[in-house]
Amino acid sequence: MDKKLEKLLLSVQKPGRYTGGECGSIIKNKDDVDVRFAFCFPDTYEVGMSHLGMKILYSLFNSREDIWCERVFAPWVDFEQVMRENNIPLYALESGDSLDKFDFVGFTLQYEMSYTNLLNMLELGGIPLRSADRKGFQYPIVVAGGPCAFNPEPIADFVDIFFLGEGEEVDLEVIDLYKKYHDSGDKDAFLRAAAQIEGVYVPSLYNISYNDDNTIKSVVADCGAPQIVKKRIMKDMDKSFYPDNQVVPLIEIIHDRVAQEIFRGCIRGCRFCQAGYIYRPVREKSYETVNRQAKDLCANTGYDEVSLASLSTSDYTQLESLLTEMLKWTEKDMVNLSLPSLRIDNFPKELVEKTESVRKSGLTFAPEAGTQRLRDVINKNITEENIMSGCRMAFEQGHTSVKLYFMIGLPTETDEDIKGIADLAQKVVDLYYSLPTKPKGKSVSVSIGVSTFVPKPFTPFQFAPQIDREEIVRRQRLLKSHITTKKVSVSFHDSSTSFAEAILARGDRRLCNVVELAFKKGCKFDGWDDQFSLETWLEAFRELNIDPAFYANREREYDEILPWDHIFCGVDKGFFVKQDMLAKQAETTPNCREKCANCGAAAYKCGVCVEKKGGAKQ
Amino acid sequence: MNEIRVFYKKTGNMKFISHLDMNRLMTRAIKKAGVPVWYTEGFNPHPYMTFSMPLSLGHESYCESFDIRLVEECDLNSLVARFNEVLPNGIEITRIAPAVNKPTDITKAVYKIVFYDADEKFCTKLAAFLGRENIIVEKTGKKGKITQINLAEKILAKDIAEADGNCTLSVALPSGTTENINPALLIAAFSDTMLEMPCYDIIREQLFCGEEEYK
Numbered sequence: 001m002d003k004k005l006e007k008l009l010l011s012v013q014k015p016g017r018y019t020g021g022e023c024g025s026i027i028k029n030k031d032d033v034d035v036r037f038a039f040c041f042p043d044t045y046e047v048g049m050s051h052l053g054m055k056i057l058y059s060l061f062n063s064r065e066d067i068w069c070e071r072v073f074a075p076w077v078d079f080e081q082v083m084r085e086n087n088i089p090l091y092a093l094e095s096g097d098s099l100d101k102f103d104f105v106g107f108t109l110q111y112e113m114s115y116t117n118l119l120n121m122l123e124l125g126g127i128p129l130r131s132a133d134r135k136g137f138q139y140p141i142v143v144a145g146g147p148c149a150f151n152p153e154p155i156a157d158f159v160d161i162f163f164l165g166e167g168e169e170v171d172l173e174v175i176d177l178y179k180k181y182h183d184s185g186d187k188d189a190f191l192r193a194a195a196q197i198e199g200v201y202v203p204s205l206y207n208i209s210y211n212d213d214n215t216i217k218s219v220v221a222d223c224g225a226p227q228i229v230k231k232r233i234m235k236d237m238d239k240s241f242y243p244d245n246q247v248v249p250l251i252e253i254i255h256d257r258v259a260q261e262i263f264r265g266c267i268r269g270c271r272f273c274q275a276g277y278i279y280r281p282v283r284e285k286s287y288e289t290v291n292r293q294a295k296d297l298c299a300n301t302g303y304d305e306v307s308l309a310s311l312s313t314s315d316y317t318q319l320e321s322l323l324t325e326m327l328k329w330t331e332k333d334m335v336n337l338s339l340p341s342l343r344i345d346n347f348p349k350e351l352v353e354k355t356e357s358v359r360k361s362g363l364t365f366a367p368e369a370g371t372q373r374l375r376d377v378i379n380k381n382i383t384e385e386n387i388m389s390g391c392r393m394a395f396e397q398g399h400t401s402v403k404l405y406f407m408i409g410l411p412t413e414t415d416e417d418i419k420g421i422a423d424l425a426q427k428v429v430d431l432y433y434s435l436p437t438k439p440k441g442k443s444v445s446v447s448i449g450v451s452t453f454v455p456k457p458f459t460p461f462q463f464a465p466q467i468d469r470e471e472i473v474r475r476q477r478l479l480k481s482h483i484t485t486k487k488v489s490v491s492f493h494d495s496s497t498s499f500a501e502a503i504l505a506r507g508d509r510r511l512c513n514v515v516e517l518a519f520k521k522g523c524k525f526d527g528w529d530d531q532f533s534l535e536t537w538l539e540a541f542r543e544l545n546i547d548p549a550f551y552a553n554r555e556r557e558y559d560e561i562l563p564w565d566h567i568f569c570g571v572d573k574g575f576f577v578k579q580d581m582l583a584k585q586a587e588t589t590p591n592c593r594e595k596c597a598n599c600g601a602a603a604y605k606c607g608v609c610v611e612k613k614g615g616a617k618q
Numbered sequence: 619m620n621e622i623r624v625f626y627k628k629t630g631n632m633k634f635i636s637h638l639d640m641n642r643l644m645t646r647a648i649k650k651a652g653v654p655v656w657y658t659e660g661f662n663p664h665p666y667m668t669f670s671m672p673l674s675l676g677h678e679s680y681c682e683s684f685d686i687r688l689v690e691e692c693d694l695n696s697l698v699a700r701f702n703e704v705l706p707n708g709i710e711i712t713r714i715a716p717a718v719n720k721p722t723d724i725t726k727a728v729y730k731i732v733f734y735d736a737d738e739k740f741c742t743k744l745a746a747f748l749g750r751e752n753i754i755v756e757k758t759g760k761k762g763k764i765t766q767i768n769l770a771e772k773i774l775a776k777d778i779a780e781a782d783g784n785c786t787l788s789v790a791l792p793s794g795t796t797e798n799i800n801p802a803l804l805i806a807a808f809s810d811t812m813l814e815m816p817c818y819d820i821i822r823e824q825l826f827c828g829e830e831e832y833k
Contacts, residue, residue: 302646
């Protein structure tokens, strides 16, 4: 690194974000590889280095001798200013080369509020923002994947290729295809051919027309691209690529540990949760595979903590066998086992007692709604009895604090439901004081985290309106007014961010201009409370004469063409319609292992859809 | 149980890693290299590890060290190799030996400050500055108390040399728990007298207990 850059680094916060040099990072000779891939996480180093997807793909791409994959993160505002003042382009950490020198620039889209960062990183890297302005192969091919890729329309004009679903196979297929086309210089031919690969969405090949009322009239595929784009998944999790090493950061990051994946998908079908639908069907790794992978990662990285990662860890059918196997070496090697994402109604007391981290950290449960009626509406099949017995177990083990997560603004919600949140918290407090075995002299602390419901595509609630911001504030105040004890504390997730999220989540392609204008007006790091400016976003909407409420607050008809209808996530639209109708009647749907609800995921012929009845994989 | 001292160099981009970061880095290296260390008892067991002397962020060093306790006999020379295999570039173990001095015995440190692309004129100005009788600076101590000190009195030894277009200053300053003068203070005071400053690196070359090297 040159001395001038070093000097500049000393003037910013956490210079270690920008230096690279970590153990586990892969250095290759750029002249020895055919394809250079820049994996870009559109947020800070500390956030991006915690992301499991990047760890998997970084390792996968680099396992190929002809590919060199490097990492790029969004520079924090102080370093960005330094970069712009000194004409330093955005560079990858391994080589220090600027972004425009790569064959592929790939982003992972974890949340909608990272879109302006994506544009900022392209600009800082010297890459034209719009796909149409990147002719031939003179600029990198810009690709993106992750959950938001399932409705990528608000950034469709900036990305050449979206990967839908899991990238362990499709990403390499596209890279191999690129190698074939590169010498021809014909980017259009490359994109047309890529669109034929299952899991690839090339937005420029789809023509969208609109009705007078601004809803979509039609989405028509061109140049032989598939009318419906289907996601890709890895069917056999035991055979799917998984790294045995990862880049170990030199500075502190948010989740500084081994994240060990145990299964993908979720059986529960909570109606608000997009992840539970787009990762269907549930596919487990065998516990032997999980144990071996975790052990290798700990040995190679020197990490002293392993976190079991999944959408709902207590639903893993082999949890007992896994913990038994892992505890054989974790205790001896002084490795901490952490189990987040435990469902309260499936809380295996004996197992959890074995894992120290739960004893150390507080317990968190997510009832999401305050009354049984509303919990039934959202299909979060948890009863008050489940919540109470989970808290009782926690208190009896010595915990004195519990965190409960709820949402405000769920469909059919009434003031009764809001009051139900406060009542539930009070019941937990009362439970604590009723227990003879509670810790002496210590009081209880129940903290409630309340976020605002954002309707997401590919959920039964994708037709629902988000409630108006004034109404959100009224309900927040109402909840606060019902809390009468100091033992309960409430914190609200910022509702203006939720509003922006709700616009982009179900946005269409016309929002590209808004995203670009908001970015040009200075919007970035929108996921950070101290950086986000709703007012600037609204300015952009006004100037372009687009009404944000059309996207966030409007109820959709079931037969309206939605901006993501031409994408298949594994679940049929008809299933979402049926689920929404059931929700309105407060009727629940059993989970995948209790009874198959014929959502459409069986088309992939794997995972829970082909498990023998009775639960455990044969 | 064997209390041993691990000496290492911290150079290049590793200058951007904080003390806490170093702690984590070494803990992981110990695990990866399979070094049989003693873990603290209690609620949050971790390898017992104490560092000798803190180093400012942005400074390099050839004389860093930390103490650990081995629970098994180990060939200390091969331990050096095992450690270096698992450490990132910029951190290099130089030797491992039983600890001799106590960290509280440290009284001074010798620093090398390299000014890049600095010509003869610069060296002359630097020499003149360091030759002054009074170099008064304000130092903020703990609890925010501000005192005035004369850095000229604190310079225990100095030497300026010019080579390869760079100007190298070697300076000895008090260092340790009783009194500690950060070379950055001296450079900052010099900077105030200059319109322009070249890029420079500060490297802590050696720690001393009196006139003896810290072991």
